[in-house]
Amino acid sequence: MAGEVYEKKLLDRLSDAFIDAFARLADRVRPGWLRRNKSRVDEWKLMAYAFNRSPPGIIGAVLVVSFIVLGIVGPYLAPFSYDLQLTFFDPNAKRAPPGTVIQIKDGGLSEALGVKPGNYTLILGADDQGRDLLSRILYGARTSLVIAVLVMAVGPWIGILLGLVAGYYGGKVDEAIMRITDIFLAFPGLILAIAFSAVLPPRISDFLDAHPGVRDFFLKLFALKPQHAGAMASLISVVVALWIVWWPGYARLVRGMTLSERENVYVEAARALGVPTRQIMLRHILPNIMSPILVYLTLDFGSVILTEAGLSFLGLGAVPPIADWGRIIYDGSNYFPKDWWAVFYPGLAIFLVVLGFNLVGDTLRDVLDPKTRRSIEFRVKKGRGE
Template sequence: MAEENIKLDRSSERMDEKSGLWLNVFKRLRKSKTSMFGLFIVAVLVFLTVFAPLIAPHDPIVGQLALRHNAPSADYLFGTDSQGRDVFSRILYGAKITVQIGVISVGIALIIGTLLGVLAGYYGKKIDMIIMRLMDIMLAFPTILLALAIVSILGPSLTNAMIAVGVVNIPKFARIVRSSVLSVKESEYVDAAISIGCTDLQIITRHILPNCLAPIIVQATLTIGTAILEAAGLSFLGLGAQPPMAEWGAMLSDARGYMRQAPWSVIYPGVAIMITVLGFNLLGDGLRDALDPRLKE
């Protein structure tokens, strides 16, 4: 019973330390106006993702050709596109696709990149050399060119575009996780875990990865903005989201031939992409500063 009580006390202490750490992170983040502005943009994007069907005044897919290229008005706040569809409704529904792109593509890069980075950093030697040389080869190609090559092989679709964007961002996570693991594995608590007979899996999952979370979180936040841009670029080229899907890059592609006739059909999707990427970048910069252990209150 005494041993169980000691274990419970230790676990509660760890929980208190973790909650205190994240509370301090939020306090530091709150001091930065730009970071809070980025958090506000991301929160609005998530809100639109959830409530777009309730907010959108019109169907984002079905349009009326008689209403094509109508200027912004009370009925159509952002005007209509070449198919007579409400641009405002398509922007709202496009927010859901944008969040989906960011989460799934970055999730692919994060999981695979973290696994490769841990293997390279923890085991080193030949495994490290093979993995990192592979990452160097991937980094030698321009990101959009490599993504184009992957989508060309898999076929044009939003799913394949997310896979391609995820794959091209794997080296970012692999390199940053490797460097973090190399630093953490030299710590005394890792040596203590080895001395008491902990397995490699236990050491990695309990002692190394939890102490590498800060750079991983920052990198993931910053990469979401990049992933959204890359996926929008693929959709603009016709290799990502396919018509009539309300994706912002595809909307730009559809409207590029009507820039003079209906400039609003180009401006609003472009501004939506710009603001979204700006929000994630500002939030990522703020998290990087808030999670920096060298910064003290």
């Protein structure tokens, strides 16, 4: 008798191809990996089948992937640069409504704007400075994506490592780490982020001036022009501020799960065999508590984007002319509701991205729960192979 036969759809075949490609790559890097982890690869495929049967998860994945793609290629798709004032020469054309056609004649004007002469349609209208709103939203996707990735690549892992140490060692180590965590949790995270975002930019600016290589790296990362390097310090200050305030929740979560996991037999066996403590925490305990952490991380991506937009709206993140969704909403709020498009479209972008991460996180919660996943898999089964 063969194993279970699943009725595969297009998404199932795509996910199988992706997982198989990853497995082959891992096997080339570490020969024998695929043989040792065949059951794990099969489990990943079953998780993908369950995810593919969740309409909210698919919608969320489409929104998230679209955001990531636009964040990467958005600056190259933008019709104009984020700081190009197309309509500043005509006061009546400022805050041009969606569908406005801008005529740029040949001569000094087109050379000053850096564009070819002709008629240009502002699909989403313009902001109060006559800059194409569509272009600024596309550049803003890059800003939000980079900040979210930088924050989530560092901030949560500080809390995860501290939680592992506190939960595994216990005693005075646990007490010291948790009291520091309680101090940070005693203050609202947004208030702390505002405080750090307000005081860090001058120091970061001095650091960037002293390290031109780092400055150029961040200019390329955020897709900014060299003349706007001075305004970039405010963006990096938001990243550092969110690093500082984003770890306590993860420390609490991981500490509680580690306290439970350290009493299991496999941990006792590893200790008896003389496995180093660091290896026990990172290779044995952490993989077994990774499922809720992964869900938490996914949901927090949307929270980071929302918090960063809020800081920019308050004037503590992106500063003109850098394109950021929160800053675009702030600039357009002065003319709302008459010139509604300057608020509606960037607000819609934030809403869709945060919704996408929440839908993916909720679906992952079901997929990573064995009981829920098995019930979904049961509906996928077509029969048994003969």
